[in-house]
Amino acid sequence: MRKWAGTLLALWVIAVALIVGFFYSQGSADLRGQDRQPIAFSHQRHAGELQINCLFCHRGADISPAASIPPVYVCMMCHRSLKAQTPETQKLLTYWNNKEPIPWVRLQRLPEFVRFTHQMHLNAGFKCTDCHGQVAQMTSTPRAATFEMGWCIRCHQRNGASKDCFTCHY
Template sequence: MKKSRFFAGLAVAVGAIIAGLALMYALPLDFRDRAPLQPIAFSHKQHAGDNRIQCLFCHRYALKSPVAGIPAVADCRACHLFISPNAPEIRKLTGYWERREPIPWVRVYSVPDFVYFPHMMHLRAGLVCTTCHGEVAAMERITRSVSLKMGWCLNCHRQHKASIDCWTCHI
């Protein structure tokens, strides 16, 4: 009787662990809006698409750091002192500059604290930004184009023959 209870409890525990692992593999890591409204209607289509500004021009930390970074207000202002300075969205930008405030951009992509995603390593491995971020140059409003699930990342690692050891991405 005690043995059967033990094995039943063990089976439930093993089942719970397997279910938990399956959920980690299948659930999205981020439940926020895929295309949040931003404080300034910034068009990647206009900047990266029409004007062909490369991702790394604005997201300059991507090659040196785990995070790609967002340009400072001064970076945007440097161009827009001369380009469309009276456009309504540029006037918003100027307001942030004059108030000495950072633009409170709403984050579109994020991973939990226990996931290590270094942009620099992925770029050095030859991946292009569109692999994870989609065709940003065609997006008027930035939209999270891939479902950041563990399974998606593992499939990409397998395709590119990158390590799938847990410690590669989990700290």
């Protein structure tokens, strides 16, 4: 028994390290369950079934660093004229009537020290789906990629883009 105690201890330590490591690595990308938005907005419905262009709502994407979240009036451009109301669109109307912004939960987030411009990437010919996944088929919208540095570098290497630290960090 004593003979195996050391081995068991070592195995236990390794197992704990693996489990902790697994959960840690999971935490670096968002999980589906983390998409808890104030309104059950569906990209599948808007971008998929209704074929709305990404840039119609995220209008900053090709002209500025930030893609931007649409303000409520962009939603209301269509929803104002819609007759059928569901409980979720009722919530939208409530925000509109109260003149309040919708407190969307931000999921596609980069650390503060990363300088990322949507404009540059769209100018270079990338599509939204290259990084954000097939949003048109998703009801909730978790991160499609890890958005971690290694992921960025691999893509920059593939495409011959700048591999200078000062491209993204300043």
